[in-house]
Amino acid sequence: MSLEKISFEHLTLKEISTAIPLIKVQPETKVWFVRTGRGAKYWDDFWINKYIGVNRESVPEFSKKGNEQLDLHEIQKIYRDQIYKNSIKGLSEDEIEENKRSLTSSAGRRAGVLRIFRHEMKKGDLILAPGKGTREFLLGIIASDSTIKSNMDHKWTDFEYEESPFDNIRNVSWIKKIDFSDIPTEVRFIRHGNGSIFEVTENIENILPLFYNLYEYKGLINARIAVTTKKPVTTDDLLDLQNVIAMTKNDPSISINQKTKIASPGYLVLSSLTSNVDSIIKILRGLGVSGAIVYAISNPDKIAALLSTIRDWGHNKNMNKLEEAAKSIEILKSVDTSNLTAEQKVELQQKQLNVTRQFQISDKGAGEDINDDEL
Structure with missing residues (x-):
């Protein structure tokens, strides 16, 4: 044959x-675990309106000059410093000094989310997005670059759902819903992973059969x-x-x-x-x-x-x-x-x-x- x-x-x-x-x-395809808000409150919004989003933290997107190579460490520092400055507005010097460690840690963590979402994710990457209790997952493919969309058009449906306030978004083509039981044993650690976004590409060979029945990789x-x-x-x-x-x-x-x-x-x-x-x-x-x-x-x-x-x-x-x-x-x-x-x-x-x-x-x-x- x-x-x-x-x-x-x-x-x-x-x-x-x-x-x-x-x-x-x-x-070069990467796989990302993306939470859908605290307690998965925006899960319905994300799949109905075909996107994922994060809080842009009032931080403008970093723009490179000409053919300048992106320095992710520099971007992380710029985002972290801006988020930190935003966080201490309205606080007294004593409050800043007392909470400096937690404020700095929080700014670094939130800057990391922005850095990944804006500069490390790309079109064609794969998404796993958990629902409430991580009993269900959405599987999707990133279909756009990162963009700011202040007036998000949330579709009307026969049931009410929580609308995400996030306006830093990427369009996603959702292709499947799966149960947690469908996920291979080697990948189930993601259920307890830390962070709102993290990479799981090292497990892509176990994850791809969830997405496709026949594929070349x-x-x-x-x-x-x-x-x-x-x-x-x-x-x-x-x-x-x-x-x-x-x-x-x-x-x-x-x-x-x-x-x-x-x-x-x-x-x-x-x-x-x-x-x-x-x-x-x-x-x-x-x-x-x-x-x-x-x-x-x-x-x-x-x-x-x-x-x-x-x-x-x-x-x-x-x-x-x-x-x-x-x-x-x-x-x-x-x-x-x-x-x-x-x-x-x-x-x-x-x-x-x-x-x-x-x-x-x-x-x-x-x-x-x-x-x-x-x-």
């Missing part, structure tokens, strides 16, 4: 409806496969699964790594070199997870909108929007080049079907999708 580029016009309706996205995650192609059976999984069951994957791959020279978290239900992640993407797609097809079409998305700003447009096409049949989306993606079609005989193919298909039923394999991703605005 191999993948060949095709144009949108050559797709059948069936191929479109069974296509899956391949997200090309940029190697740093030279590897990764596929998340949902196992929805609630029955106990035995070692014999796992052996059957491994054998089917090996038989479907049908090429001993290709190495595919696996991370198995089958807890009835659970999932497994298959990883291989990007050059072996056709073998990964072949396995996904064999297990009934995907069709023959893959659409590759590499523009981080448009990932959420493109996913929503293509995912919802089956409901609204808006071909114009789908054609517009096709201009921003690369469409790939898998072509069967295996040398199996007809009898061997039938035998393999039966084994694939048995394993799919046994494990109740599906294309269900983590959490619940959020339908962003279509293109």
Whole structure:
């Protein structure tokens, strides 16, 4: 099997409806934990109005001169000093002296939030935003630079929600809501992390399967496969699964790594070199997870909108929007080049079907999708 580029016009309706996205995650992508106010009071506001925000502390944004390189230490100092000056207004000299340590510490902490939000976050970075009690999380993609928006337009809804007073904002394309139970054990420490914003990029390889089912990152192609059976999984069951994957791959020279978290239900992640993407797609097809079409998305700003447009096409049949989306993606079609005989193919298909039923394999991703605005 191999993948060949095709144009949108050559797709059948069936191929479109069974296509899956391949997200090309940029190697410089960072992941941020962003709190949504004390007690998550602005969680609804952030996801309904598609943004995150911080208190700008009456501090103007640092502007560099020409091609001058940003010095984050210098920016931190400028922001800290300004916040400190603002904090001591109206205080007596005795009050300042008595509270100097706490005032200085607070100014430094708040300056750090501004520095990260304005100068370290960037478009395309990933966001995890906890709800009340950190029982739920929003997953999103930063879609804009930092900006000051004094007159925020908060949408009307059928229920009341607390509106954030923050006017230093970044637009976010929210793509999912997940439960805390969906978060891998290695990343659950974030629940108790200090600070309103902190980086968790060192755990990106454990976090990406929460965002995407099929993605490319740093030279590897990764596929998340949902196992929805609630029955106990035995070692014999796992052996059957491994054998089917090996038989479907049908090429001993290709190495595919696996991370198995089958807890009835659970999932497994298959990883291989990007050059072996056709073998990964072949396995996904064999297990009934995907069709023959893959659409590759590499523009981080448009990932959420493109996913929503293509995912919802089956409901609204808006071909114009789908054609517009096709201009921003690369469409790939898998072509069967295996040398199996007809009898061997039938035998393999039966084994694939048995394993799919046994494990109740599906294309269900983590959490619940959020339908962003279509293109």
